[in-house]
Amino acid sequence: MTTRLENTSAGEIVRTINAERHRIGATATGMVLTLVIVTDEENQSDATRAASYSAMEHPCRIVTLIPRPGRADPQLDANIDVGDTMGPGETVRLRLRGELSEHAASVALPLLLPDTPVVVWWPTQAPSVPSQDPVGALAQRRITDAAADVHPMHTLIERQKGYTAGDTDLAWTRTTVWRSMLAASLDLPFAPITSVDVRCERSNPSGALLQAWLHNCLDVPVDMHRSQGPGITDVTINTDNGPIDLSRPDGRTGRLSRPHVASHDVPLPRRDLKDLIGEELRRLDPDETYAEALAAVRLEQPKSRRRTPDPADAEEQT
Amino acid sequence: MRQAEFKSQNPLRSPVDRRLPRVAGPCALVIFGVTGDLSRKKLMPAVYDLANRGLLPPSFALVGFARRDYSDQDFAKEVHDAVREHSRTEFREDVWAQLSQGFRFVAGDFTDDTAFDALAATVTALANEQGTGGNTAFYLSIPPSMFPLVVQQLKRSGLASDARGGWRRVVVEKPFGHDLQSAQELNQVLDDVFPSGSIFRIDHYLGKETVQNLLALRFANTLFEPIWNSNYIDHVQITMAEDIGIGSRAGYYDGIGAARDVIQNHLLQLMALTAMEEPVSFGAQHVRVEKEKVLASVVLPDDLDAHTARGQYGPGWQGGEEVIGYMQEANIPPTSCTETYAAITLHVDTRRWAGVPFYLRTGKRLGRRVSEIAVVFKRAPHLPFATTDTQELGSNTLVIRVQPDEGISMKFGSKVPGTQMEVRDVTMDFAYGDSFTESSPEAYERLILDVLLGDPPLFPRHEEVEMSWRILDPILEHWASDGKPEQYDPGTWGPASSDEMLARDGRVWRRP
Structure with a gap:
């Protein structure tokens, strides 16, 4: 059941949640974290739904902050869902009107569950230094999504400059299936690796992170080439014995080819938001591998052996 | 490796x-x-x-x-x-x-x-x-x-x-043999062909997840270890109950029985994990060494009649369904003395556990499917309340639920709201399924993955298997000379003799 409170306060929201919990005989002791989502009106529904899907597997309190700046008088409106409709967790959707939209942290703070981790997620636009944002400062884990930005590669570089332990980006989460399959392909003995080629769509932050990660791990040249997508389409690890190639032209099924072994299909799906958020919430400690990969990302021309530079790249450099 | x-x-x-x-x-x-x-x-x-x-x-x-x-x-x-x-x-x-x-x-x-x-x-x-x-x-x-x-x-x-x-x-x-001798023969067969590090003995009741949960509870916290001894613990009850009968498994089950099927491997492993000292590390060998020390220090009661119990389920109604008794199941010979319920009392002769009995029970067609370790604490030596205030106060109990619905619950006394001073038992509950994103994998998934990864740590080696048989063999011999087991009604918590077994020590089984 959705409870709607208009022109309310954080204290009243907490009292409403507790009363609702008491009424249905459930207690909040099993909840493991507070997830704060900062987003706009357009994306709030998808993001909240993806998050509450992960709450099906582990109950958490989801606080969605929707700033509505403007000249209106400051006002706080809340939609509260406890129990059945949104899974076992509880969801609070808050619209912050007028000047209040500048003070989101003051609303979020009283709504955090006691003594449990706090995660902040910006599904679209994120502050340039997430850890210094007033809401971001409340959390030990800050999730951004460079790919949701207008200039993904620029945003990724911004993340790199503003990185603080506990930051993470969904562009990195998207590489997990690739990384996992590539690691599995090197579980068998292999000949010395000479170079790696990565092919992905234009301005793809996941491709850039994958490239950086491969370079960090293998210490060989990792070249980036452009493809039509979707996302990352191909990784070739060149060895003295021939190439180990993992390709995914259709965004669903991958094909793994190795020297002297018959090639075969492997599942390599592009995952949706709820799976990505599910993976992010699984671990709440700083992701060092991400930090290293992010630090190694460089804005550079893709080496696709073209004669004329793509104006789109030049635009990104500016 | x-x-x-x-x-x-x-x-x-x-x-x-x-x-x-x-x-x-x-x-x-x-x-x-x-x-x-x-x-x-x-x-x-x-x-x-x-x-x-x-x-x-x-x-x-x-x-x-x-x-x-x-x-x-x-x-x-x-x-x-x-x-x-x-x-x-x-x-x-x-x-x-x-x-x-x-x-x-x-x-x-x-x-x-x-x-x-x-x-x-x-x-x-x-x-x-x-x-x-x-x-x-x-x-x-x-x-x-x-x-x-x-x-x-x-x-x-x-x-x-x-x-x-x-x-x-x-x-x-499992079963890894049906007594010490057959277990040794079986080990011989496998040892001849495979090195011992390549032999994986699987007990699907005891998923690795469970073992790791138990080790984490005991050794990752400061809260429990100080009281994990005979100064504070009164006794331990380890239960594995199934609500089903033997179904079509007469060929396997008859002549084996509850003790060989479940106590030998599953319950003794749980007991060893509950009672063992902190291992040097969670590496395969160190955990095994500690478990073996517990199994080696187990002593049986002198009077096996008084401190063990067994039963066979009879026909009747269970949970709204009419079910047949063990003797009526297909392919059970009329002379069968196989027990479908077994309860035993064991002591662990160490400083930590002196005087603390471990009660192990298992059975088929019991009240419901449950597997748990209940650590029952001593009552407070002095209660500064009037006796009427604490009439409904039981013993503090820590229950580790193994499966299904893995979790931990703790029972302790709390004041009933109101002006009168009255203390009553309440339960605090934690379920793994409620608090973590990833739902627990099925035991077989973990088992197969561990085998493929070559991760043997928590599988028992043949030494443990043989030690378990050394504990159980005398009881089985005693029962074999004792005729038919007592019947119990389906859907109950076992035969009267098992309740008497605890009553003799002044205790009762907890209803799981």
Whole structure:
């Protein structure tokens, strides 16, 4: 059941949640974290739904902050869902009107569950230094999504400059299936690796992170080439014995080819938001591998052996 | 271990990188008795679930061996049906398509040399076709009486030898024999062909998840260890109850009984984990050493009649259903003295546990399906309340629920709201399923993955198996000379003699 409170306060929201919990005989002791989502009106529904899907597997309190700046008088409106409709967790959707939209942290703070981790997620636009944002400062884990930005590669570089332990980006989460399959392909003995080629769509932050990660791990040249997508389409690890190639032209099924072994299909799906958020919430400690990969990302021309530079790249450099 | 060398050589794997799942290395899993119930209901779905969670390598092959005239396609169909019916995770066509590329079937009898030669050829061919690297795990989902035959065939056909590269592992299920002597013979058979580090003894009741949960509770917290001794603990009850009868398993169950089926491996393992000292590390060997110390210090009660109990379920009504008794089940001889309920009292002769009895019970057709360890604490030595205030106060109890619904609950006294001083028991509950994103994998998934990863730590070695039989053998001998077990009504918590067993010590079974 959705409870709607208009022109309310954080204290009243907490009292409403507790009363609702008491009424249905459930207690909040099993909840493991507070997830704060900062987003706009357009994306709030998808993001909240993806998050509450992960709450099906582990109950958490989801606080969605929707700033509505403007000249209106400051006002706080809340939609509260406890129990059945949104899974076992509880969801609070808050619209912050007028000047209040500048003070989101003051609303979020009283709504955090006691003594449990706090995660902040910006599904679209994120502050340039997430850890210094007033809401971001409340959390030990800050999730951004460079790919949701207008200039993904620029945003990724911004993340790199503003990185603080506990930051993470969904562009990195998207590489997990690739990384996992590539690691599995090197579980068998292999000949010395000479170079790696990565092919992905234009301005793809996941491709850039994958490239950086491969370079960090293998210490060989990792070249980036452009493809039509979707996302990352191909990784070739060149060895003295021939190439180990993992390709995914259709965004669903991958094909793994190795020297002297018959090639075969492997599942390599592009995952949706709820799976990505599910993976992010699984671990709440700083992701060092991400930090290293992010630090190694460089804005550079893709080496696709073209004669004329793509104006789109030049635009990104500016 | 060869597997470990691969891992450290793989430049893309790092212990810091916690996102990458521990995917099994390239390998083939050969299942003997693949058309059996266990294989269809548990093994095949577990293999699929692992694949679906991305934990199987791209180079994975599943080879079935049975006395059926199947082609590879027939076999794939059989697995497909089993997976559709029993898998835990959703069915995904692309995962299935990829997995089923590695399915092979070899038809034959265990006495048939040519069939095993064909199996050897199939396994060799898979090394190239699927890139398994020759790594092979053999799962013996067959009666123990067949083990010598199959193991000899594996040796004869060269399948058991790792001369051609890759590792070899063999998986056997409980029961590990039916007494000390048979267990030793069984170990002999396996030891002859496989090195002891390659033998995986699987007790599917005792998932690794459970063991690790228990170790984490005991040794990751400061809260419990100081009171984990005879100063504070009154006694421990370890229960594994099933609400079902023996079904169609008369051939296996009759003559074995509850004690051999469950106490020997499962309950004694849980007891060892509950009672053991802190291991030096959680490495395989260190945990094993501590468990063996507990098993070695177990003493039996002098009067076995007074401190053990057994029963057989009779006919009656259970949970709204009329059910038949054990003697009426198909293929049970009228002379059967097999117990379907067993309860025993054990003491652990150490400083930590002096005077603390461990009560172990298991049975079929009991109240409900539950597996738990209940640590019951002593009552407070002095209560500064009027006796009427604390009339409803019981003993503080810490319950570790093993399965289903793994979790921990704690029972303690609390004041009842109101002006009167009244203290009553309340329960605080924690369920793993409620608090973590990832739902617990099915025991078989963990087991198969551990075998493929070569992670033996928590599987019992033959020393533990033999020590368990040393504990149980005298009780079984005593019962064998004692005639028929007492009947109990289905859906209850066992025979009256088991309640009397605790009553003699001034205690009662907790209702799980």
